[in-house]
Amino acid sequence: MRLIQNMSTIAESTEAEIPDQNRVIKIAVIGGSGVGKTALVVRFLTRRFIGDYERNAGKLYSREIQVDGEQVTVQVQDTPGAEMTDNGMSLPDHVSCSVQWADAVVLVYSVTDRGSFDLIRQLHQLVVRAGGAGVPPVVLLANKADLLHLRRVDSQQGPLLAGSLGCSSYEVSASEDYNQVHEAFHRLCCQLAKQPGPPVTPAAEKKRSPLIPRPKSPNMQDLKRRFKQVLSAKVRTATLV
Numbered sequence: 107m108r109l110i111q112n113m114s115t116i117a118e119s120t121e122a123e124i125p126d127q128n129r130v131i132k133i134a135v136i137g138g139s140g141v142g143k144t145a146l147v148v149r150f151l152t153r154r155f156i157g158d159y160e161r162n163a164g165k166l167y168s169r170e171i172q173v174d175g176e177q178v179t180v181q182v183q184d185t186p187g188a189e190m191t192d193n194g195m196s197l198p199d200h201v202s203c204s205v206q207w208a209d210a211v212v213l214v215y216s217v218t219d220r221g222s223f224d225l226i227r228q229l230h231q232l233v234v235r236a237g238g239a240g241v242p243p244v245v246l247l248a249n250k251a252d253l254l255h256l257r258r259v260d261s262q263q264g265p266l267l268a269g270s271l272g273c274s275s276y277e278v279s280a281s282e283d284y285n286q287v288h289e290a291f292h293r294l295c296c297q298l299a300k301q302p303g304p305p306v307t308p309a310a311e312k313k314r315s316p317l318i319p320r321p322k323s324p325n326m327q328d329l330k331r332r333f334k335q336v337l338s339a340k341v342r343t344a345t346l347v
C-alpha cells in the first residue's frame with residue numbers, strides 16, 4: 107500500500123501523452139545528494155545545462171526518442187539523494203519505489219565527493235534486491251569530471267567498481283559535455299530496446315503490474331518554465347550591465 111502511495115506522488119500527467127504504440131522504457135536515476143542527477147537527466151532529455159536546480163523531490167520526465175530506428179517513449183525518474191549516516195545509508199522511500207518501478211538504473215556519483223562514490227555499492231545492492239531473479243541493466247556515471255581541482259575519486263576507480271558490479275561506466279560532465287551524457291543514457295535505452303517482449307503500451311503495462319502504477323508525469327512543462335525563468339534572469343542582468 108505504501109508503495110502505491112509513494113509512486114502516485116511521482117505521477118502527475120495524463121496517459122494520452124504516451125502514444126499507445128510506443129514501447130515504454132523506464133529508467134531510474136539514483137545516487138548521493140547533489141551529485142548532479144537532475145543536471146544529467148535534463149542534459150540527456152533537453153541537451154541543456156541550467157546550473158541551478160530546485161532541490162529534488164523526485165520528478166518523472168518523459169520524452170519520445172529514436173532507438174535503433176524505433177520510436178520509443180523514455181521515462182526517466184529523477185530521485186532525491188541518498189546520504190551516508192552513522193547508522194548506514196539514509197534512503198528516501200522514493201528511491202526504493204523508483205528502483206522497483208524501473209527497467210534500468212543509472213547510478214550516479216560525483217568525482218568531487220568521495221562519500222557519494224562510497225554509497226554506490228549499497229545502492230547497487232538495493233537494485234539487485236529489487237530485481238529478484240533478474241537484475242536490471244545498470245550503468246555507473248561519474249559526474250562533474252570538469253571540476254579537476256576538486257577531484258576526490260580517481261578516474262580508474264569508476265571502471266574498477268563497475269567491473270566488480272558487472273555494469274558499464276562513464277565519466278561525464280553534465281555541465282561541459284552533452285555527448286558523453288547522451289551516449290551513456292542512449293546505450294542503456296538500446297540495451298533495453300533489444301530485450302525481448304512485445305511493445306509495452308500503457309494499457310498493457312497496467313495489466314502487467316497492477317501493484318506499481320506507472321508514474322505518469324512528464325515534467326517538460328516544468329522544465330520549459332525553468333528555462334524561461336533562467337533566460338529572463340540573464341536578459342535582466344544583461345540590461346543592467
Ligand SMILES: Nc1nc2c(ncn2[C@@H]2O[C@H](COP(=O)(O)OP(=O)(O)OP(=O)(O)O)[C@@H](O)[C@H]2O)c(=O)[nH]1
Nearest residue numbers: 139140141142143144145157162187250279280281
Ligand atoms: N561543475 C559541475 N557542476 C555540476 C555538474 N552537474 C551538476 N552540477 C551542479 O551540482 C549541483 C547539484 O546538481 P543537481 O543536478 O541538483 O544534483 P542532484 O543530484 O539532482 O541533487 P539532489 O537531488 O538535491 O540530491 C548544481 O549546482 C549543479 O549545477 C557538472 O557536471 N559539473
